[in-house]
């Protein structure tokens with residue numbers, strides 16, 4: 360064994376310990392959100408923050424710094440995509456960021472977040488943003504301090520985007536949203552005028568037995584290829600999520616609304632989409648921090664929030680809301696709910712699953728209008744962090760943008776500027792990943808279809824293997840080795856390209872709503 364091999368071995372061992380700690384935090388998090396009695400909250404909070412602190416100390420250990428410099432020659436000598444070279448490169452990025460952040464600021468931020476959360480709940484109760492504004496101002500000040508620590512005093516938004524999407528800049532996102540702004544508000548308005556959406560939607564509304572909903576949702580998760588037998592589990596939680604402890608142990612959750620089938624079913628497909636990605640990462644990448652993790656935000660998401668959302672939204676929207684999917688899945692749904700689906704055609708469900716209409720709440724928004732909600736948040740975060748907008752004026756600015764892009768004005772702040780919990784923790788860079796996910800997803804499907812022109816044909820028979828195998832080769836196999844634009848270039852030949860996404864939406868909704 361050469362001296363360099365020994366160093367690499369030491370490095371791997373140290374990183375494996377950090378990865379194990381993060382996986383342990385994830386197990387605690389899973390338990391907290393699916394099993395834990397309310398009374399356990401305080402102790403669990405302490406336990407998790409202790410483990411987080413130990414994991415952080417292990418990452419910023421100067422020993423890691425010197426191993427990183429000792430291994431520089433090895434990194435240079437190996438091919439870029441080699442496991443070792445990738446591991447050294449990615450961990451150097453995480454190490455550099457972690458060592459810049461002072462423990463004192465992290466502590467003050469978590470204190471301020473606690474106070475902000477309390478104020479946010481009170482403000483929601485009172486339907487009055489003014490009660491939340493002072494606490495949010497504190498948080499925004501701390502975020503500016505954090506951006507300065509990370510070397511982005513002049514452009515804080517870029518610091519926070521980089522934490523989620525390492526090689527993507529605010530300018531690139533502005534361009535992306537400009538493309539969407541030119542098309543989506545107009546298309547959404549045309550669709551809203553075209554038909555009576557209530558009639559279409561009613562098919563998925565009614566009385567749906569919760570146990571059967573859960574079984575149906577898991578039948579869909581299995582159908583697209585999520586392994587629930589040997590390497591996966593599911594549970595219920597307030598907000599659906601997915602989490603990985605290793606590629607061989609991936610968990611997903613859903614929620615159930617008795618009066619609306621779509622909530623559980625599409626959440627199952629969405630989370631199983633994340634799950635396929637996490638189960639698809641090669642086991643060799645276990646304990647390297649390069650497995651595609653959604654669950655280790657402490658590390659600033661080694662790969663990319665946007666790339667992860669590209670996988671979940673692909674299965675939820677492009678597949679799960681397609682006519683072909685319902686040609687296959689309707690008989691299964693009918694077996695669970697014979698009365699509700701009697702005399703219904705795949706075309707009927709396809710229409711019901713694609714009702715589009717401007718609405719107030721982002722998490723309930725349809726595929727067509729969803730990204731207008733994201734755009735509003737991105738623009739406001741940017742204006743506030745760049746100093747062009749005061750926090751106290753956020754509610755008014757919010758309502759103006761809702762009117763401009765969606766043509767509706769919230770009746771009060773609880774269903775407006777106070778609707779997301781995100782701003783009680785992080786302000787800036789928290790939302791754009793959903794839109795990137797949609798844009799990436801459309802580019803990936805377009806590329807996969809070029810290579811396999813009959814891609815969608817199998818869906819009618821419940822065969823999704825062509826699409827899944829393409830994602831395996833082009834996305835899952837790489838874990839978190841590449842930055843989002845790097846990965847997209849390798850898979851599709853371009854970075855952020857809104858063309859396929861806008862064409863997909865225009866096509867789908869023009870046909871569905873007989874627009875001309």
Ligand code: ZN
Nearest residue numbers: 629633668671
């Ligand atoms: Zn997701």
